Amino acid sequence: MQTHKRRTAATLCAAAALAAVVPASASAGASSPPPEPDPVLVDCFFDPQVRPEDFILACGDGNNRLVDLRWSAWGPAFAEARGVDLVNDCQPYCAAGKFHAYPVTVRLDRPQPWERDPQQDRYTRMRLVYTDDRPAQAQKEETFKLWD
Structure with a gap:
């Protein structure tokens, strides 16, 4: 017992x-503390996007946009995707022009706090690398500052 x-x-x-x-x-x-959110890509309507399938580059008229984006990376320092750059040739003028497709790789980087939401970082630079043909006015590699 x-x-x-x-x-x-x-x-x-x-x-x-x-x-x-x-x-x-x-x-x-x-x-x-909760993990920091990954940066976002701010679109023409100032909406935050994460891994968007398409993205308008020419906000005023939509004559240049990225489509069929397939993201292989999206993180705190950079994001990378493959897709197609659709560019209007605007011949004889933009409303009558034809869109042409150019395969590209896309890299987003240089995250900074977003002015609209300082707790959220946004990518501030985009680099396009044309992997085949490219628009007549474009270099093989093009770098753009992204809007806030």
Whole structure:
């Protein structure tokens, strides 16, 4: 009988010790700061975008846009995608022009706090690299400052 009491006491002590440890470790995790959100890409309507499938480069008239974007990376320092740059040739004028497709790789970088929401970073630079043909007026690599 004495052995049974000792086992019961040891079991109760172990359970109490475990109960004391579990809440302490659970509350320690809750006090950790939440992870910083990844930067966003701000579109023409000043809406934050994450991994958009398309993105208008020519906000005024829509004559240049990125489409079919497939993102291979989106993180705190940079984002990368492959897609197509659709460019209107505006011949003889933009309303009558034809859109031409140019395969590109896209890299976003230089995150900075977004003026509209300083707690949120936004990418401030975009680099396009044409992987095949390119528009007549474009270099093989084009770099753009992105709007706030």
